[in-house]
Amino acid sequence: MTALDTSPTTPAPRRSLREIDARTRRRQLASTAMRVVLTAVMAVAVLPLLLILYVVIERGWSVISLQFFTEDTLPFRMEGGGFRQGFVGSFLIMLLAIPMAIIPGVATAVYLVEYGKGKKLAALVRFVTDVMTGVPSIFVGLFVYAAVVIGTIRLGFGTLAAAIAIAIVMLPIVVRSSEEMLKLVPDHLRSAALGLGARRWQTTVKVVLPAAAPGLATGSMLAVARGAGETAPLILTALGSFTTTWYLVGERQASLPQLIHQNAVQPFPPGIERAWGGALCLVAITLLFTVAARLVAARFGKRREGM
Amino acid sequence: MLVAVLAGCAPGDDRIEGAGATFPTPLFQDWIHTYAQTVDQDLTVDYQSIGSGGGITQFLGQTIDWGTSERYLRDSDLAEAEQLRGCPAFQVPITFGAVVIAFADPALDGLVLDAEVISGIYRRTITNYSDERIAALNPGRDLPDREIIPVHRSDGSGTTSVFTTWLADEDPEWAAELGAGTEVNWPAGTIGGPGNEGVTANIAQNPGGLGYVNQSYAQVLDLPQAAIVNADGNPVYPTPEATAAGIAQVDIPDDFQFDILGVGGDGYPIAGAVWNFYWECGYRGDTGQQLREFWRWAVRNGDQAAVELGYIPLSPQLKERVLAALDRIGAQDPTPTGGAS
Amino acid sequence: MTPTTAPVHRPLRGPGRGRWTDPLFKALVTTSGVFVLFLLAFMIIRTTADAWPIFQKEGLGFFTGTEWEAGQQRDLPNIHGTYGAWPFIYGTLVTSAIALLIALPVSIAVALYITQLAHRRLRGWLTYAVETLAAVPSIVYGLWGLLFFLPVVLRPVMVKLADWFGGFFLFEGPVFGLSYFSAGVVLAIMILPIMTAIIREVFAVAPTAELHAAYGLGATQAEVIRKVLLPRSYSGIVGGAMLGLGRAIGETVAVAMLVGGSQRMGYSLFFAGDTMAAHIFNTFQDALPETVLGLMAIGVALFVFTFAINVLARLLVWRVGRNTRDAAV
Numbered sequence: 001m002t003a004l005d006t007s008p009t010t011p012a013p014r015r016s017l018r019e020i021d022a023r024t025r026r027r028q029l030a031s032t033a034m035r036v037v038l039t040a041v042m043a044v045a046v047l048p049l050l051l052i053l054y055v056v057i058e059r060g061w062s063v064i065s066l067q068f069f070t071e072d073t074l075p076f077r078m079e080g081g082g083f084r085q086g087f088v089g090s091f092l093i094m095l096l097a098i099p100m101a102i103i104p105g106v107a108t109a110v111y112l113v114e115y116g117k118g119k120k121l122a123a124l125v126r127f128v129t130d131v132m133t134g135v136p137s138i139f140v141g142l143f144v145y146a147a148v149v150i151g152t153i154r155l156g157f158g159t160l161a162a163a164i165a166i167a168i169v170m171l172p173i174v175v176r177s178s179e180e181m182l183k184l185v186p187d188h189l190r191s192a193a194l195g196l197g198a199r200r201w202q203t204t205v206k207v208v209l210p211a212a213a214p215g216l217a218t219g220s221m222l223a224v225a226r227g228a229g230e231t232a233p234l235i236l237t238a239l240g241s242f243t244t245t246w247y248l249v250g251e252r253q254a255s256l257p258q259l260i261h262q263n264a265v266q267p268f269p270p271g272i273e274r275a276w277g278g279a280l281c282l283v284a285i286t287l288l289f290t291v292a293a294r295l296v297a298a299r300f301g302k303r304r305e306g307m
Numbered sequence: 308m309l310v311a312v313l314a315g316c317a318p319g320d321d322r323i324e325g326a327g328a329t330f331p332t333p334l335f336q337d338w339i340h341t342y343a344q345t346v347d348q349d350l351t352v353d354y355q356s357i358g359s360g361g362g363i364t365q366f367l368g369q370t371i372d373w374g375t376s377e378r379y380l381r382d383s384d385l386a387e388a389e390q391l392r393g394c395p396a397f398q399v400p401i402t403f404g405a406v407v408i409a410f411a412d413p414a415l416d417g418l419v420l421d422a423e424v425i426s427g428i429y430r431r432t433i434t435n436y437s438d439e440r441i442a443a444l445n446p447g448r449d450l451p452d453r454e455i456i457p458v459h460r461s462d463g464s465g466t467t468s469v470f471t472t473w474l475a476d477e478d479p480e481w482a483a484e485l486g487a488g489t490e491v492n493w494p495a496g497t498i499g500g501p502g503n504e505g506v507t508a509n510i511a512q513n514p515g516g517l518g519y520v521n522q523s524y525a526q527v528l529d530l531p532q533a534a535i536v537n538a539d540g541n542p543v544y545p546t547p548e549a550t551a552a553g554i555a556q557v558d559i560p561d562d563f564q565f566d567i568l569g570v571g572g573d574g575y576p577i578a579g580a581v582w583n584f585y586w587e588c589g590y591r592g593d594t595g596q597q598l599r600e601f602w603r604w605a606v607r608n609g610d611q612a613a614v615e616l617g618y619i620p621l622s623p624q625l626k627e628r629v630l631a632a633l634d635r636i637g638a639q640d641p642t643p644t645g646g647a648s
Numbered sequence: 649m650t651p652t653t654a655p656v657h658r659p660l661r662g663p664g665r666g667r668w669t670d671p672l673f674k675a676l677v678t679t680s681g682v683f684v685l686f687l688l689a690f691m692i693i694r695t696t697a698d699a700w701p702i703f704q705k706e707g708l709g710f711f712t713g714t715e716w717e718a719g720q721q722r723d724l725p726n727i728h729g730t731y732g733a734w735p736f737i738y739g740t741l742v743t744s745a746i747a748l749l750i751a752l753p754v755s756i757a758v759a760l761y762i763t764q765l766a767h768r769r770l771r772g773w774l775t776y777a778v779e780t781l782a783a784v785p786s787i788v789y790g791l792w793g794l795l796f797f798l799p800v801v802l803r804p805v806m807v808k809l810a811d812w813f814g815g816f817f818l819f820e821g822p823v824f825g826l827s828y829f830s831a832g833v834v835l836a837i838m839i840l841p842i843m844t845a846i847i848r849e850v851f852a853v854a855p856t857a858e859l860h861a862a863y864g865l866g867a868t869q870a871e872v873i874r875k876v877l878l879p880r881s882y883s884g885i886v887g888g889a890m891l892g893l894g895r896a897i898g899e900t901v902a903v904a905m906l907v908g909g910s911q912r913m914g915y916s917l918f919f920a921g922d923t924m925a926a927h928i929f930n931t932f933q934d935a936l937p938e939t940v941l942g943l944m945a946i947g948v949a950l951f952v953f954t955f956a957i958n959v960l961a962r963l964l965v966w967r968v969g970r971n972t973r974d975a976a977v
Contacts, residue, residue, distance in 0.1 A: 035870075039765070041753075045754055045758045045778065048781065049781050056788065056792060108681045114677070121681070128688055131959055132684070134891070136925055138900045139695070139898070142943070201674075232786075236932055239933070260787050261791075264791045276795075282785055283785070290779075
């Protein structure tokens with residue numbers, strides 16, 4: 001029989017519960033280091049946005065005046081003048097493009113949500129629309145140039161051709177966002193309408209669409225923000241103009257992004273100043289639409305909770 | 308109904324549209340501005356500087372009222388035009404300008420270069436300002452030890468055409484390797500800018516920048532320029548007088564198709580003309596008359612603006628010939644108001 | 649009591665107006681849906697048909713040839729020029745690669761910060777801030793890049809890099825300013841929002857139960873992220889990266905203003921080259937009809953690349969990023 005060792009042993013020294021062994025400390029340091037790095041990167045990532053806004057405002061501000069909105073562009077090397085033809089042009093182009101994008105866009109979204117559940121055709125349409133958001137806008141411009149400006153329809157450079165190009169760029173965005181908004185409308189609204197004896201189209205038009213209206217507006221505003229800032233398709237379809245024109249067909253049309261570009265790549269300083277001013281206006285317009293869209297979306301979300 | 312709306316939205320009679328070369332853009336803009344302020348406030352004249360090739364294409368495509376280019380229409384182009392429209396098209400020179408070699412560095416103003424050296428610079432066989440071949444042309448001049456950054460046009464260009472035509476004429480190596488044209492295959496190591504505007508901007512942005520631009524741009528921006536060795540071996544700085552002297556050496560035929568080559572004596576050798584193209588028929592409403600009036604005014608009264616902006620106006624004899632030719636604009640159209648034409 | 653007709657407030661059903669209204673409506677919206685398909689098909693067919701003479705003449709040489717020389721004659725359908733687009737394809741690949749290399753780590757980091765580290769109230773604001781980058785139009789990026797970012801920030805960096813690493817072929821000088829590098833860096837800023845949005849969504853839908861389980865076992869935050877969150881998000885991250893790549897490949901105006909415009913290609917990052925989209929944009933206005941066909945051929949090639957990448961990307965992340973906010977991203 002082995003005897004147990006019963007001699008008193010020195011007790012192990014008491015360790016504080018707060019003591020951390022080396023390995024754990026290393027792990028914790030690694031984690032803290034990661035947090036620091038991530039925070040730093042986050043700060044760096046926000047920097048370009050602040051820099052862009054600051055520089056655009058600082059350099060563009062001096063040009064903004066009533067004259068900037070009410071006068072056409074002067075020769076590049078002269079001071080003064082404005083971008084009126086760009087504002088008018090962009091306004092007209094968007095005026096035409098918005099219905100051309102929103103009507104088919106919402107209609108397609110209605111198809112996808114109300115009539116297309118589980119159907120293969122609808123799945124294909126949805127997939128294609130998703131992919132179309134990534135089509136380069138210059139390609140859309142080339143297509144509209146080939147088919148509309150010089151092609152079968154032969155409209156020539158002008159507002160309408162440009163509007164068609166912008167509408168094609170906006171269309172997938174409208175479809176995607178409208179689809180999501182329509183899906184958010186709760187089914188019990190539809191059931192209630194059907195239960196009251198409405199036909200399907202009446203349910204859609206008089207119940208679902210109004211209920212989703214704020215959301216549809218949000219998506220449309222985001223599409224407008226995107227469409228207003230597009231430059232590439234405009235060069236290929238509207239070409240540009242130094243004077244204001246209200247015509248839809250037959251005359252070249254200016255637009256704000258194209259004017260900015262034209263003034264930016266030339267060397268005379270007054271023109272470059274005007275380019276910054278134009279950029280400031282363009283950023284203001286797109287930000288306005290984007291922020292407005294977010295506000296509407298936020299309010300729509302709150303309202304929905306009461307439904 | 309849509310057709311009616313669209314038809315109603317088609318342009319009316321108070322606008323004439325042109326497009327083409329970037330070379331004369333500052334001058335045309337000035338003329339248009341002055342004309343609108345002093346002569347005819349109701350007429351809108353619009354000119355888009357899309358490049359000489361675009362000017363020819365759109366003119367032949369009949370989407371503009373007049374075209375402008377640094378490359379004159381060849382006989383084949385004129386024949387094609389006549390076939391398209393049913394009546395002849397014609398061209399007149401409107402203004403002349405020099406193509407200068409501009410630098411970014413003010414200390415290089417007046418640097419002497421010749422066709423072979425310029426060819427070498429753009430072909431990247433000469434890459435530094437202190438190269439001995441440049442020094443040979445500039446005895447006694449302090450040359451910086453700096454990399455040359457040659458700038459060219461990234462778009463098709465009549466200015467390129469003038470420049471490369473002269474280079475090909477003077478330097479057989481250039482003619483063999485790159486040739487002349489509105490667009491050439493520029494060697495690696497050069498950068499491109501769109502339009503005279505883009506080239507000027509690029510030159511200014513690089514300390515070693517060197518590029519070919521319209522004299523007007525160089526003058527307004529006060530860019531340092533090179534003195535070019537002409538056919539007689541004289542280095543000539545591009546002043547308006549030197550360019551005019553060079554142009555005066557050229558025999559201008561009746562059809563106005565000419566190249567400015569082989570300039571010697573006191574003349575600055577790299578010069579080009581800008582041609583306007585018009586039709587003899589097919590203008591709607593008052594357009595023909597408005598075109599005639601505007602361009603006759605420009606040829607008669609535009610000299611001061613031209614000189615101010617660094618272009619070379621037409622000589623008095625040439626002016627008379629051009630004014631006579633301008634009467635052909637829309638000559639085959641019926642007069643719009645049925646009165647005396 | 650005589651029965652009175654109970655007033656019905658705006659009856660939803662009209663007086664038997666038609667059994668055809670419902671099918672008509674359905675036909676209308678279905679046509680609209682099919683119209684989208686038809687539009688895409690028409691776009692592809694029309695441009696390819698127009699550009700076909702170029703493809704026919706060059707064959708595969710269109711993609712591998714390095715000489716791009718526009719024909720000077722005007723007698724279509726004869727093609728006189730040489731149209732080898734490899735320098736532009738190469739330029740597109742290089743600038744997009746630079747953009748992706750810079751933007752992907754930053755996107756992941758930002759997405760991690762927003763979902764894992766940020767205070768809950770801060771999350772919305774940070775997300776908005778990143779998305780506002782997406783709202784800035786491309787032309788403004790080009791202008792800002794050309795006239796501010798390039799001279800003030802990029803050029804000194806490029807000069808330093810050329811000084812230190814000039815021997816290495818990627819950083820060989822001279823430094824022009826306009827270059828693949830400049831275009832790539834600005835592209836990175838431009839594709840950051842879309843990639844961050846997707847990756848953020850992917851992280852946000854990771855089941856918190858798994859993360860909490862890991863914390864419960866004593867993992868540090870870095871370990872949770874590294875061993876739990878990231879592994880399950882790989883496909884989403886790849887999908888987001890591909891979407892960003894697709895956007896970078898198709899970006900036109902900003903790149904056109906920053907990349908340089910030479911028709912050649914070079915191996916240095918500081919070479920002033922050209923990309924497919926930028927070349928179309930810069931040379932379109934002046935192009936002779938034959939050259940326009942060449943540009944259209946480039947456009948078709950560009951479309952095929954972006955289409956392929958977007959299809960792959962959407963297959964990976966098709967469920968993600970379908971909020972309204974992201975629709976425009």
